[in-house]
Amino acid sequence: MGILGSEMARCWMIVLIALFWEFQSVVCREVTLPPGPLYRVAGFSLSLPCNVSGYQGSRIQDFEWFLHREDAEGRQIGVVSTRDRGFPYAPFQGRVNSGEVRVERDSGDKARLVIQRLLPEDQGRYECYTPSTDAQYQGSYSASVDVKVITDTLLITHTRILNGQPVIEGTELQLTCAAAVHSTQHTHLSVTFGMRGSTDSGSLGHNLKEIISIDRELRVTPGRGGSYEKRYKNGEIFMEKRSGDDEKDLYIMKISALALEDSGSYFCEAAQWVLDPSGQWERIAQRTMELGNLSVQPLADSLSVSTIPAGEVTLQPGSPLSLTCQVSGVGSWNRSALLVQWLRRGPAGGVDVEVARMSPNGIVSWGDDISSGGGGSMEKGAEGRFSLRRFSTHPVDAGQYRCAVSVYAGKLSPAPSSPATLTQRSEGVMVSLKTKEVSVLAVIELPHRPLLKRGSTVTLLCNVSVVTTGPVQVEVQWWQKKRVVDGQVNLAPGADKGSILATLTYDGMSSIYSNGSEISVDRISTGSYRLRIFSAHEDDQGDYHCKAEVWTQDPHGGWYNTGARAESTMVHVYLYARVADLLLIPLVVGVSSALFVGVVIIAMVTCCFMKRLASQRSKSRK
CATH class of the missing domain: 2.60.40.10 (Immunoglobulins)
Structure with a gap:
């Protein structure tokens, strides 16, 4: 039994040693970089991630970067190292000291080379080397990738700058950017309109919001900040691409009705994208064009509704009545729909009764107040003038008249259920009639x-x-x-x-x-x-x-x-009963009494007869 146990222990030892050597042959150091070549733009940044796995020793691995220039006859140039400050060669020493060239760690065994601003001479093959911390030297200790530095051809211009003057809530805003990229390498372009919103103190802060963009796949995408997604679905925000002059494409953004939240500093951003061999899109260049500041003024601060004439009007019965509702401060007249109502309150007070209304599409309808029969009309005159006419006024037309204006800012054809941006009423004008005494x-x-x-x-x-x-x-x-x-x-x-x-x-x-x-x-x-x-x-x-x-x-x-x-x-x-009805009463009573007496007599006779018959039957049985 002892000999058998020692033999089994020896077999298990051999198996474990074999598994250990097998594991050692499978698990070994490996350094990886993205597949190349990678195309990046001069003047913009380069970020190269380098990972090491299968290593032994410390979890904090060191990284050293070398550049093999195409014109350096295969010689390598030290770029930057995580363990040696004196590692960079002269072409990179100053850039490393200034932080323009550096290594950023994602974790202990993952780091990336960052060149903040690529130069044309930075083109070449980059090698990521990890010094050994292994007990045995096996596996790969470095990896390399080719980086091509292409010329910066990204262009962006504007057609108009906002002048900072206040605009009324509900006004339309249109901004245009021209952008293009002319690269020998196949790249895509995206354009984004954005805004830096105002802070609570009123000054322009860093509340950055993307409003809308055309991405690299030519898809229109609303920004996720604020109410832009909802407004885009409602058709209030729009963006399109058009062909322009000088081989530049025009990118146009429209906001049909500015809201108070749209106050801020606007910009347009163009970005150049390339598809890396890994299948990932990489933004390799971008430029931002400032478009100026915009201040949106509340509609309530500018809207004015008044009645002409004001005060009091005295008429003779049968005379015509003409009133005008003057609306101002609503902004662009061809961009906001108006609902105008004429209301009347009786001379003794009470509630307002609708006399007439003109809907946003210009249809006039009359309330019950037109029942006087004097006839009338409601018309839209010059910009902001809405008249009410009564051809022949009567005493029932007397009272206090006022107009109520509902503004649908930036909406030409609001749905019946759409709420108005603002409703404002004018001061009343008292209409009195000189009536004769009756x-x-x-x-x-x-x-x-x-x-x-x-x-x-x-x-x-x-x-x-x-x-x-x-x-x-x-x-x-x-x-x-x-x-x-x-x-x-x-x-x-x-x-x-x-x-x-x-x-x-x-x-x-x-x-x-x-x-x-x-x-x-x-x-x-x-x-x-x-x-x-x-x-x-x-x-x-x-x-x-x-x-x-x-x-x-x-x-x-x-x-x-x-x-x-x-x-x-x-x-x-009061109606009395007729004679025939009075005679009918005793007749009905008499007949009812006779019937009652007859029924009682028959019942009594029947009862006595039945008792006598029952008595005779009992005697005969005995």
């Missing part, structure tokens, strides 16, 4: 006659007297209020006056709002108006009153409501 009195009357019965015709008279000058007509309304259960009429202030039954207009037209009965209204003489209810029934009972409104003629012959009105007191209508 007094009116209305009295309701139920003519004396035999008691009203169900099924008969109920007649009510409304006698109206008017004191004024000139021709007049009267419009009469009839109202009914049903009594409450306890028979008391509720005449408390503000109580319900009932429902309207019929109207006889000033021009003789009648309107019936039937309660189920047949109704007619007419004028039987000057100042006397009649309501008749045919075949009246229980629902026709209640309290009735009439209302009268006076109409007169204006100098042009048009009729208008003077506003003078009167309301009568109430008269009660």
Whole structure:
């Protein structure tokens, strides 16, 4: 057993030694650089990453860089080292001391050579060497890559510089850059418009934002800072590429409606890209062109809405009325849509009622306020002038007029659901009419006659007297209020006056709002108006009153409501039962009593008979 155990231990030792040597032969030092050749532009930076793996010893590895120039007959030139300050040769010593040429570590075994500003003579084969820290010298200790330094041909110019003058919120902004690159090597170009935003103190800071760009694949991409993505999707930010002069392409950015967040310093950046053999795109050159400062002024600070004339206007009935809404400070008139409304508030106050509106697309619509019948128009005149005209004014047109303007900054055709950028109202102008004095009195009357019965015709008279000058007509309304259960009429202030039954207009037209009965209204003489209810029934009972409104003629012959009105007191209508209905009651009672007595007698006789029959059957059984 002991001999067998020692043999197995010896076998395991041999296996472990073999695995160790196998591992040593597989794991060895390896230095890697990106595949070449790499094309970079003179005057711009070079960054070469160098990695070492499979090493032994310290995790902090040292790196040394050599340059093999094409014109140096294969001689190598020391560039920079992580362990020896005296390593650089004379062509690089000063640049290393100034930091223009340096080594930057990504980790202990990863570092990159950085040349801040490439010179044409920096072209050649670069070798990355890692001094050995291994117990045995095996593997690769260096790697090299060819770097081609090409001439800088990237050009960028502008067509206009912002002058720093304030522009109104909602104004359109258009900026143009011209850019080109003429390289023997195949490269791509991207152009980006950006802005350095304002700080809280108002000065231009370093809040860098990319607004929009055309990338190296000619794709338009909005910036991710601020609201640019949303505004791009809404079509408010746009960028395009056009062919220009002098072999330069034009890159145009448009912001259809400037917002307050767009204040800042604008720039245009062009970048040159090359596709490295590794398959990665590398930016090898870029230039930035400053386009000036822009200050966006809030629309509320500049928008002005006023009514012409101002103050008070006094007219005769039938006279025309002309009001103008003057809008200024809205910016470019062909870039912002406006919704203009004319509002009126009655002489006694209350809420504003819309008289007319002009939508952003120029369509005019009228509110219920046009019901006076005087006619009117709403028109857009010169820039910022919107007029309201009433051809013939009447007392119902009196009140305070004002215009309300809603601005859709930078939007020519806003959607119905789009919120306005700003809405502002003008000061009001009071429109008064000199009306002649009119007094009116209305009295309701139920003519004396035999008691009203169900099924008969109920007649009510409304006698109206008017004191004024000139021709007049009267419009009469009839109202009914049903009594409450306890028979008391509720005449408390503000109580319900009932429902309207019929109207006889000033021009003789009648309107019936039937309660189920047949109704007619007419004028039987000057100042006397009649309501008749045919075949009246229980629902026709209640309290009735009439209302009268006076109409007169204006100098042009048009009729208008003077506003003078009167309301009568109430008269009660009660319907009695007919004679036939009264005779029917005892008949019904008599028949019901007879039937009841008969049923009782039959029940008693039947009960006694059944008891006697049951008694006889029990005796016979015994």
